[in-house]
Amino acid sequence: MKGCCILVSSLPNTPDSSALCPLSGKLLLKHELHYPDEQIHQWLNEGAVTHISSIEKTLTGRRCMRCGNTKHYLFAEMPCHACQSTCYYCRNCIQMGRVLACQPLYYGASATSYPEHPEPCEWEGSLSRFQLDAATRITAAMASERERLLVWAVCGAGKTEMLFPGLTQALSQGKRICLATPRTDVVRELLPRMKAAFPGVSLEGLYGDSPDKAGDAQLIIATTHQLYRYAYCFDVVVIDEIDAFPFHADPSLNYAAKRAAKATASFIYLTATPRRKQKWAIAFRQLPVVFVARRFHGYPLPVPQLKMIASLRRQLKAGQLPNVIAQHIASQQQRGTRQLLLFVPTIQLAEMLTDLLAAHYSSITSVHSKDPDREHKIQQFRNREKSLLMTTTILERGVTFPSVDVFVLDAGHDVFDEAALVQMAGRAGRSPDDPCGDVIFYHAGKRNAMVDAVAAIKRMNRIGSTL
Amino acid sequence: MRCLLCHASIEQDVNWDTVLKPVETRVMCAACRETLPLIEGNVCPICNRKMDCNATCSDCQKWEQSDKWQGVLKRNQSLYHYHEGIQEVITQWKYRGDYVLVKLFQSDIERIVKDRRKQWPTAVVPIPLSSERLVERGFNQAEAIARLMTRKPVHLLERLDSEKQSKKTRYERLNRINPFRSKTSVPPHVLLVDDIYTTGATLRYAAKALQDAGCLHIESFTLIRG
Ligand SMILES: [Zn+2]
Numbered sequence: 229m230k231g232c233c234i235l236v237s238s239l240p241n242t243p244d245s246s247a248l249c250p251l252s253g254k255l256l257l258k259h260e261l262h263y264p265d266e267q268i269h270q271w272l273n274e275g276a277v278t279h280i281s282s283i284e285k286t287l288t289g290r291r292c293m294r295c296g297n298t299k300h301y302l303f304a305e306m307p308c309h310a311c312q313s314t315c316y317y318c319r320n321c322i323q324m325g326r327v328l329a330c331q332p333l334y335y336g337a338s339a340t341s342y343p344e345h346p347e348p349c350e351w352e353g354s355l356s357r358f359q360l361d362a363a364t365r366i367t368a369a370m371a372s373e374r375e376r377l378l379v380w381a382v383c384g385a386g387k388t389e390m391l392f393p394g395l396t397q398a399l400s401q402g403k404r405i406c407l408a409t410p411r412t413d414v415v416r417e418l419l420p421r422m423k424a425a426f427p428g429v430s431l432e433g434l435y436g437d438s439p440d441k442a443g444d445a446q447l448i449i450a451t452t453h454q455l456y457r458y459a460y461c462f463d464v465v466v467i468d469e470i471d472a473f474p475f476h477a478d479p480s481l482n483y484a485a486k487r488a489a490k491a492t493a494s495f496i497y498l499t500a501t502p503r504r505k506q507k508w509a510i511a512f513r514q515l516p517v518v519f520v521a522r523r524f525h526g527y528p529l530p531v532p533q534l535k536m537i538a539s540l541r542r543q544l545k546a547g548q549l550p551n552v553i554a555q556h557i558a559s560q561q562q563r564g565t566r567q568l569l570l571f572v573p574t575i576q577l578a579e580m581l582t583d584l585l586a587a588h589y590s591s592i593t594s595v596h597s598k599d600p601d602r603e604h605k606i607q608q609f610r611n612r613e614k615s616l617l618m619t620t621t622i623l624e625r626g627v628t629f630p631s632v633d634v635f636v637l638d639a640g641h642d643v644f645d646e647a648a649l650v651q652m653a654g655r656a657g658r659s660p661d662d663p664c665g666d667v668i669f670y671h672a673g674k675r676n677a678m679v680d681a682v683a684a685i686k687r688m689n690r691i692g693s694t695l
Numbered sequence: 696m697r698c699l700l701c702h703a704s705i706e707q708d709v710n711w712d713t714v715l716k717p718v719e720t721r722v723m724c725a726a727c728r729e730t731l732p733l734i735e736g737n738v739c740p741i742c743n744r745k746m747d748c749n750a751t752c753s754d755c756q757k758w759e760q761s762d763k764w765q766g767v768l769k770r771n772q773s774l775y776h777y778h779e780g781i782q783e784v785i786t787q788w789k790y791r792g793d794y795v796l797v798k799l800f801q802s803d804i805e806r807i808v809k810d811r812r813k814q815w816p817t818a819v820v821p822i823p824l825s826s827e828r829l830v831e832r833g834f835n836q837a838e839a840i841a842r843l844m845t846r847k848p849v850h851l852l853e854r855l856d857s858e859k860q861s862k863k864t865r866y867e868r869l870n871r872i873n874p875f876r877s878k879t880s881v882p883p884h885v886l887l888v889d890d891i892y893t894t895g896a897t898l899r900y901a902a903k904a905l906q907d908a909g910c911l912h913i914e915s916f917t918l919i920r921g
């Protein structure tokens with residue numbers, strides 16, 4: 229990217245690596261430096277830390293040097309207390325702290341080396357034959373330089389485990405790795421698994437209000453926005469769910485990912501539901517790809533059943549749950565074998581239906597993106613303290629429960645695109661002990677997204693059955 | 696033009712009105728406009744809280760029964776109701792520091808200033824931030840509002856403490872040392888300006904400091920009635 233090049237060329241030579249500085253590889257705002265001023269001055273004098281102008285003028289406008297934003301409507305002016313004049317700031321990355329034109333960014337230029345771990349992996353499981361091919365390709369990409377690889381693996385293929393051999397190899401070479409994912413819930417889920425698999429490696433999980441803050445571990449698991457705070461420090465960058473919001477919608481995250489990586493870094497992209505742009509890149513062989521069409525346990529993906537209820541929207545609007553659905557929920561809960569994930573399109577609907585169903589089922593809980601108690605409730609469901617979880621699309625990806633049925637209410641709603649529907653269906657049948665699971669899309673009229681999602685699932689099952 | 700909140704493009708409708716009159720540039724889309732509901736209907740005549748009838752609310756009755764606080768703040772006028780959606784806008788503006796969002800309130804503020812020009816005191820005094828907060832945020836939100844009301848806000852107050860008072864009890868709020876200090880020469884009538892009226896304690900302490908310095912009549916204007 230253009231922005232990267234400008235930044236690279238304006239960087240001073242990397243000083244002697246003996247001057248170890250904890251800000252190495254970081255790109256931070258003044259208030260993010262939790263060190264005394266004298267210490268920072270010393271680093272600046274030694275060249276371990278350098279100032280970089282935060283917002284630069286370009287031929288046509290401005291560029292934020294932290295997030296790469298050049299859109300004019302995402303810059304604004306303010307009367308600035310610090311410089312006592314009118315200053316520009318970047319609105320695009322403001323949720324990570326405001327970048328003001330008069331305040332430089334602090335770049336930790338000194339190189340830190342990380343230990344080589346000869347045998348870091350203590351995971352005792354083994355990869356299925358469906359995972360092996362992809363794992364080999366991932367290992368090769370991580371072991372070399374400037375490689376790119378797209379891993380297109382169905383939901384439940386076991387992509388985390390597929391990364392283990394590659395991570396093992398990279399860690400044995402002393403490489404620094406970042407695994408970026410769009411969702412906080414996924415960071416929280418991956419962190420204990422990674423810690424168990426690589427107990428001797430320094431490892432941190434970073435998200436908005438994470439307990440880990442320092443961010444100087446060898447293996448970083450972070451939400452995509454955290455990449456804004458790094459520059460030229462990772463040897464391997466793994467980006468999970470590249471098709472998911474916000475990564476696909478926000479070009480500055482792509483910029484941040486490239487900037488966070490060393491020039492020689494390899495990139496691994498993971499997806500279960502690539503978008504058209506990525507499919508094109510594959511079709512034109514711009515991006516090497518490896519398919520994993522079978523789940524790790526070898527069983528096919530559950531195919532969604534479509535159930536049309538003409539009065540669905542009218543009844544939901546009137547605060548009622550159609551009888552058919554109420555009966556399905558009742559018999560599902562009576563069977564008591566699987567838990568139930570109930571997806572709804574909006575927060576209001578989640579709240580309304582939770583109240584309605586709570587009268588009949590004491591074992592119901594619900595989560596949405598603005599729920600402060602989300603982590604706790606998900607844990608309760610995971611512990612099987614609750615048997616029914618009502619959720620908006622926030623749980624469509626990444627989070628796994630071993631044995632659930634999946635009902636989607638108003639599957640024709642605009643918030644459910646093809647990828648979302650495939651992902652929600654992909655929550656069912658994750659465990660080898662219970663590889664099936666009922667997936668039902670309740671709708672008020674067929675939409676393309678639904679039909680496409682079912683076709684995509686069937687196609688993957690067909691490819692998988694020939695393996 | 697793009698919506699300042701959701702960045703969707705806004706179509707500027709061109710009709711006889713907009714051709715003949717100066718165009719009011721729209722800064723937000725219709726959907727985002729709904730996050731800023733104006734206060735209408737029955738309100739407490741002192742603090743502007745929404746009421747079933749135009750009676751003084753119980754909080755204001757308590758203020759007015761106290762010898763110390765009676766009549767200190769004559770009247771408060773606010774623009775918007777408090778709710779979850781407006782809290783998000785304020786968080787983005789004040790705490791994340793997205794200064795430009797002040798434009799969202801501009802036309803509503805200009806309208807109310809026009810309506811009240813005859814009644815309101817002419818000296819517009821923003822509630823100051825402590826210097827610590829000012830350095831942190833880079834701007835004072837009350838000052839930003841005041842600048843939309845008048846070209847020359849008057850700076851009469853200084854803030855001595857930090858702003859954290861949320862965990863105090865009502866008794867502690869009402870009987871602590873006044874965090875504001877006023878200049879010695881003050882005009883007789885003052886309109887205080889702040890972003891939000893929550894308990895009314897901040898505005899009353901500021902008013903008290905001004906009153907002690909010789910101010911006779913103090914009212915207030917806030918963006919939100921919490
Ligand atoms: Zn930016």
Ligand SMILES: [Zn+2]
Nearest residue numbers: 308311315330
């Ligand atoms: Zn400035």
Ligand SMILES: [Zn+2]
Nearest residue numbers: 698701724727
């Ligand atoms: Zn909008």
Ligand SMILES: [Zn+2]
Nearest residue numbers: 739742752755
């Ligand atoms: Zn009142």
